[in-house]
Amino acid sequence: MKTVTPKQDQIERNWYIVDVSGKVLGRAATQIAALLRGKHKPYFTPHLDTGDFVVVINAEKVVITGNKAVSKLYSRFSGYPDGLTQLSFQRMMDKNPEDVIYKAVKGMLPKNALGRKIIKKLKVYAGEEHPHSAQKPQAYAI
Secondary structure, eight states, X not given: OOXXXXXXXXXXXXXEXXXXXXXXXXXXXXXHHHHHHTTTSTTOOTTSOOOOEXXXXXXXXXXXXXXXXXXXXXXXXXXXXXXXXXXXXXXXXXXXXXXXXXXXXXXXXXXXXXXHHHGGGEEEOSSSOOSOGGGOOEEOOO
């Protein structure tokens, strides 16, 4: 038997909407990353982008377990001396809750050009409103 690789025009892309209110951050992020990569499709190929578009709503209502709200840190470095900035999960949720989901999912994707292409199909919104209703996204339960 030969392995069949799908052509780019044969790949069917669907839109899914995921409500993460009350869901655990890491468990939700793994399932979102699998949807983005296309691991749920029978013609999944690791070196191709066979995944779907994912719209995440209610990002401000995601939860984490334990005392990670104060101990989990998000870091960024400006490149200058003394340019390290660290924010706790609690401060990050107050400031920009979309980035929490985005960074969790991005960390579960390949660290190469394919991963940078796949992450562009993720749309994250803090509330229930989103501008993608014209694409008719299907509800996906986590």
